[in-house]
Amino acid sequence: MKNNLFVNILQQAKEEGNAVGAVNIFNYLTADAAVLAASELGVNLIIQTSAATVEHFGAQRLFDIVESVRKDAAVKVALHLDHCKKTELGKLCVDTGWDSVMMDFSQLSFEENIARTREVVEYAHEKGVAVEGEIGIISGVEEDIVSDKQTGADFEETMEFVRRSGIDAVAPAIGTAHGVYRGVPKLNYELVEQLGREKTPVVIHGGTGLSAQQFRKLIALGGRKVNISTLVKNAYLGKIKELALSGEKLAPIPFDTEIRMAVKEEIKKHLAVFSGREETF
Numbered sequence: 041m042k043n044n045l046f047v048n049i050l051q052q053a054k055e056e057g058n059a060v061g062a063v064n065i066f067n068y069l070t071a072d073a074a075v076l077a078a079s080e081l082g083v084n085l086i087i088q089t090s091a092a093t094v095e096h097f098g099a100q101r102l103f104d105i106v107e108s109v110r111k112d113a114a115v116k117v118a119l120h121l122d123h124c125k126k127t128e129l130g131k132l133c134v135d136t137g138w139d140s141v142m143m144d145f146s147q148l149s150f151e152e153n154i155a156r157t158r159e160v161v162e163y164a165h166e167k168g169v170a171v172e173g174e175i176g177i178i179s180g181v182e183e184d185i186v187s188d189k190q191t192g193a194d195f196e197e198t199m200e201f202v203r204r205s206g207i208d209a210v211a212p213a214i215g216t217a218h219g220v221y222r223g224v225p226k227l228n229y230e231l232v233e234q235l236g237r238e239k240t241p242v243v244i245h246g247g248t249g250l251s252a253q254q255f256r257k258l259i260a261l262g263g264r265k266v267n268i269s270t271l272v273k274n275a276y277l278g279k280i281k282e283l284a285l286s287g288e289k290l291a292p293i294p295f296d297t298e299i300r301m302a303v304k305e306e307i308k309k310h311l312a313v314f315s316g317r318e319e320t321f
């Protein structure tokens with residue numbers, strides 16, 4: 041697909057042998073912090089919103105919030121819908137101006153996953169919007185989506201899914217999970233390497249808790265978009281808690297600024313590793 045910001049950013053990441061950070065935001069402050077982090081490093085960014093966040097704000101209002109922070113940025117900032125299981129909501133984001141949407145029908149049968157994803161691909165491509173799909177099941181909690189089953193993807197099946205659905209980026213279950221890891225994740229590097237040789241960009245979900253070495257290895261093998269969400273929420277809530285418990289008197293604007301800076305720093309150290317600016321956090 042030509043002239044699509046999401047596709048263009050992923051293509052650039054491939055040419056540079058790096059990955060773009062896809063940061064889940066949930067309000068003005070976190071969107072602003074993410075753009076600030078990317079701008080300070082001079083790297084492109086994908087801002088992504090969960091389906092629950094879209095439903096909370098309303099699509100147009102959320103679009104306007106993101107637009108207000110990205111419109112003057114010197115780097116490219118795409119707006120992406122993360123894990124959407126509702127066809128109508130996906131189409132609404134397509135119509136409202138999102139650059140790309142992720143449709144997640146991975147819990148349905150293989151054939152249903154292809155058919156339901158393909159329906160949105162046809163709708164979105166008509167309007168110049170890109171689509172990400174998921175194959176296998178990535179476990180953990182992402183907003184209101186809870187999955188405790190992890191089903192790994194395999195190469196042949198993933199490629200058939202990509203071909204028949206027509207998606208622009210693929211999120212295969214490779215052993216990562218959303219949320220905080222309870223144990224050490226067993227990552228399927230081999231699958232990332234196999235898919236990394238193909239045309240369609242590979243998306244790594246469940247970024248929170250992976251080490252810088254794990255990220256660099258996944259990116260070296262072909263991961264082009266790395267999703268981070270829980271660590272953004274933790275930085276936001278952690279700073280609020282720290283400030284609230286500090287006993288210091290704070291006016292709203294300095295309070296806001298401190299939270300924004302804490303969130304920005306946390307995102308920035310991850311973007312630095314994804315973009316190859318740094319080897320460690």
Ligand code: 13P
Nearest residue numbers: 219245246248267269270
């Ligand atoms: P984490 O919450 O583990 O960072 O995962 C984010 C993600 O993959 C969003 O789709």
